[in-house]
Amino acid sequence: MRTALLRVRxxxxxxxxxxxxxxxxxYGGQKMRATWFAFLLLLLAxxxxxxxxxxxxDQWISVAETSSPSLIAADARVEAAGHDAxxxxxxxxxxxxxxxxxxxxxxxxxxxxxKLSLTQALPVFGRSGLRxxxxxxxxxxxxxxxxxxxxxxxxxxxxxxNELWLLExxxxxxxxxxxxxxxxxxxxxxxxxxxxGSQAAVVRIELELERxxxxxxxxxxxxxxxxxxxxxxxxxxxxxxxxxxxxLSASGHAPPLDSLRVQLSGNAGLAAARGQxxxxxSRSELASRERWPSLSIGGDYIFIGxxxxxxxxxxxxxxxxxxxxxxxxxxxxxxSDQAARQKALQVAARxxxxxxxxxxxxxxxxxxxxxxxxxxxxxxxxxSLIPSADLAxxxxxxSFAAGESSVGDLIEIRRTRLNLARELVSxxxxxxNSIARLELLVSAPFHPVExx
Numbered sequence: 001m002r003t004a005l006l007r008v009r010x011x012x013x014x015x016x017x018x019x020x021x022x023x024x025x026x027y028g029g030q031k032m033r034a035t036w037f038a039f040l041l042l043l044l045a046x047x048x049x050x051x052x053x054x055x056x057x058d059q060w061i062s063v064a065e066t067s068s069p070s071l072i073a074a075d076a077r078v079e080a081a082g083h084d085a086x087x088x089x090x091x092x093x094x095x096x097x098x099x100x101x102x103x104x105x106x107x108x109x110x111x112x113x114x115k116l117s118l119t120q121a122l123p124v125f126g127r128s129g130l131r132x133x134x135x136x137x138x139x140x141x142x143x144x145x146x147x148x149x150x151x152x153x154x155x156x157x158x159x160x161x162n163e164l165w166l167l168e169x170x171x172x173x174x175x176x177x178x179x180x181x182x183x184x185x186x187x188x189x190x191x192x193x194x195x196x197g198s199q200a201a202v203v204r205i206e207l208e209l210e211r212x213x214x215x216x217x218x219x220x221x222x223x224x225x226x227x228x229x230x231x232x233x234x235x236x237x238x239x240x241x242x243x244x245x246x247x248l249s250a251s252g253h254a255p256p257l258d259s260l261r262v263q264l265s266g267n268a269g270l271a272a273a274r275g276q277x278x279x280x281x282s283r284s285e286l287a288s289r290e291r292w293p294s295l296s297i298g299g300d301y302i303f304i305g306x307x308x309x310x311x312x313x314x315x316x317x318x319x320x321x322x323x324x325x326x327x328x329x330x331x332x333x334x335x336s337d338q339a340a341r342q343k344a345l346q347v348a349a350r351x352x353x354x355x356x357x358x359x360x361x362x363x364x365x366x367x368x369x370x371x372x373x374x375x376x377x378x379x380x381x382x383x384s385l386i387p388s389a390d391l392a393x394x395x396x397x398x399s400f401a402a403g404e405s406s407v408g409d410l411i412e413i414r415r416t417r418l419n420l421a422r423e424l425v426s427x428x429x430x431x432x433n434s435i436a437r438l439e440l441l442v443s444a445p446f447h448p449v450e451x452x
Contacts, residue, residue, distance in 0.1 A: 056244065065150070077142050085135040089131055098116055108307065112319075116300070124293075127289055127290075144269075147268040151443055167219065181212045197403075204411065276352070281349075284342040290329075291336075293327060298325075364438070368438065370434045
């Protein structure tokens with residue numbers, strides 16, 4: 001904002017130097033200068049307000065990426081898994097010890113008084129590399145779950161975006177219907193006053209008029225709870241204003257089903273399941289290697305005092321002891337149970353991966369069918385049903401004005417036209433939601449080919 005104000009100030013001075021007749025007496029004076037400056041400030045305020053209020057679906061998603069609690073938690077898990085992977089292959093920390101002889105052990109060269117020791121365990125038999133690969137696979141699975149969380153939020157925001165569009169379209173349909181019923185009421189009332197209509201016809205249309213008003217009020221009242229749900233998904237306050245839903249998220253054609261079947265392997269949830277299966281396999285192998293021997297090396301530095309016998313060669317010479325230890329695993333039930341447990345978890349992870357792959361394949365078939373069905377219904381409504389209903393409504397209105405049709409016929413065809421209009425926008429939203437679901441299944445937003 002400060003940069004923008006400086007830019008405006010410089011532009012203002014340039015404008016002042018080029019067009020002095022608007023700034024200096026006797027042409028404009030200080031009052032004209034203040035008017036221009038206030039106008040520019042209003043423009044800047046309007047621009048800042050427009051930038052602070054997300055108005056496109058991409059802006060909604062951008063806000064959610066930075067403020068959604070679910071994504072913040074997922075990012076923290078990814079960071080933690082990355083730190084685990086960095087130190088998983090490190091050697092165990094060395095053990096430093098100190099010993100003090102309560103009663104010095106007398107030797108030929110002198111008494112042993114105290115000692116320092118250092119012990120280092122060696123991760124033999126590939127344990128270090130296996131731990132590192134296990135942690136890396138776990139980090140990769142965590143990143144895949146984070147991607148799945150992000151795509152799920154994008155999908156839910158897309159549904160809310162289309163729902164907001166549907167609500168606005170329904171409100172416009174209700175307003176147009178109210179205007180139509182008002183015109184029908186005026187026509188029926190004029191016929192009644194002219195003696196060509198009945199009071200019952202006027203009363204029936206007045207009843208429809210009240211229903212239309214109630215439908216419009218309901219559509220307007222539904223906006224507030226919908227905005228609260230959208231703000232909750234964005235990680236914002238429930239009463240913060242936003243705009244959007246001016247068009248559907250997608251209106252073109254989705255890719256063919258065969259192409260989507262190939263892309264299904266890139267699903268983020270399936271990638272996370274594969275990663276978890278890899279982690280389970282590595283942990284099972286690591287648990288089996290824990291039953292193998294372990295090696296450690298070390299040394300002791302022993303402090304020796306002066307010998308009792310004076311003049312003895314090497315009297316008080318400190319001693320150094322080198323050690324090597326091989327830990328032999330004892331065949332206990334605990335080690336075997338741990339290996340068996342990890343093996344069972346590996347089998348479970350593979351089964352979960354297979355089950356998810358089958359579920360996604362079946363869902364892909366179902367969602368693509370919903371998309372094709374919505375496209376078929378949309379074409380039927382747009383090309384055949386709604387034009388026929390418009391024609392029937394026009395003919396019935398003319399017949400009613402001429403006294404050839406009853407008010408019941410007019411109300412029935414008007415309701416039919418209203419229901420078809422509502423169905424048109426509803427099916428359009430369903431079709432866009434199906435495209436969004438297909439994008440979620442393949443974890444790759446595609447760009448539908450726009451219709452001719």
